[in-house]
Amino acid sequence: MSRLLRAWRARVDRASIPELRGPGYRSRGRLSQADVARLTGVSEGWYRALETGAHRDFSDAFLLRVAAALHLNETETLTLFLGISGRRPPTDPPPTHTTLDPALLALLRHQAPHPAYLTDAAWNVVAANAPMAEWFPWVKGPRPNLMRWGLTSREAREQVLDWEESCARVYLAMLRVASCQDQGNTELQELLREVLAADAVCRRIWAEGYEVAEHHDGRRFRLRLPCHQGAEVLVTTQMFLPLQSPGLRFVIVTPLTP
Known part of the structure; x- marks a missing residue:
């Protein structure tokens, strides 16, 4: 040095x-x-x-x-x-991505036939490819948010098998880490309050207060979706962090052979 x-x-x-x-x-x-x-x-x-x-x-x-x-x-x-010092320099809050990088959007499209999507730090879905919209039509609705859908919707309980263990506990563990890491993100803190206010099961899991997870990369989920005529599909998720778009997560959903 x-x-x-x-x-x-x-x-x-x-x-x-x-x-x-x-x-x-x-x-x-x-x-x-x-x-x-x-x-x-x-x-x-x-x-x-x-x-x-x-x-x-x-x-x-x-x-x-x-x-x-x-x-x-x-x-x-x-x-x-x-x-x-062994630490990274302090950074400004991640920018609000009003305009997404066209190259990143092209990469998103090129993941077909696999569903893929982009979320921000509060898990708002800011972009999704066509297969993602086919599998999960909620991403085309107003204010699509992965945590809100996964933790508070009846649809998620029906479509994600073993919902409490494979979805609710994982997502709440991710929210627990994020809420500690990004305490200044008011949207993230409000999302957590909204989830806990909306669902008794989430409140119970949260009250246990010990499970933590930074991401769901590599997790396996068993799904039963209308677009698959009710057949069970086993998938895994892979998450990437685009260096040119700080604050965004690039997630690909990949079907697996059971």
């Missing part, structure tokens, strides 16, 4: 930084450790400790100021945080 910090500092031209212009300051050459300390509002010794690899409790705010002073890009800032 020390070598990277020195290299990043060496490539910055002092003349490009207005804060370092003026009487008493040299206007040419590369940044010194003292320059970076001035730009980040710390002592030269404190910044030197960072660059030499000394163990300190460097705050996120300080590391972000270092990243700005050294003109680091997003990947370099990530490397700085991981190398110094």
Whole structure:
């Protein structure tokens, strides 16, 4: 990490930084450790400790100021945080996806004949391919939401076999993790309140209060859907996180041979 910090500092031209212009300051050459300390509002010794690899409790705010002073890009800032603190830099809330990436939508369509869909952080279904709409027509309705459908609808109880164990407990375990992880997501918190207010079985499961799950990737579900004329179908789900669309989940439903 020390070598990277020195290299990043060496490539910055002092003349490009207005804060370092003026009487008493040299206007040419590369940044010194003292320059970076001035730009980040710390002592030269404190910044030197960072660059030499000394163990300190460097705050996120300080590391972000270092990243700005050294003109680091997003990947370099990530490397700085991981190398110094072992954690990722703080991020803004995921953006609201009013316009979906056309390439992502094309990929969704290309999953046919397998159902596939996109959800946001609160499990709103923001896009679905034709097979998904055929299997689960509710995705074409107003405000389609995976958790709301799976936990509160009579349809889900009829179509997902062994509903309480394979669906309700799994989905509530996912909500338990998400509600702790994203406490500032008011839509997610309201969804949880709505589910618990609507269903006594969900309230009972929630009150047990110990099952947790981050996702349903690889889970198996036994379904009996009208589009299959009532025949039982065993499926698994695979979930992917598109790096260019943070906050979205890309899920494919794949039939399995029993």
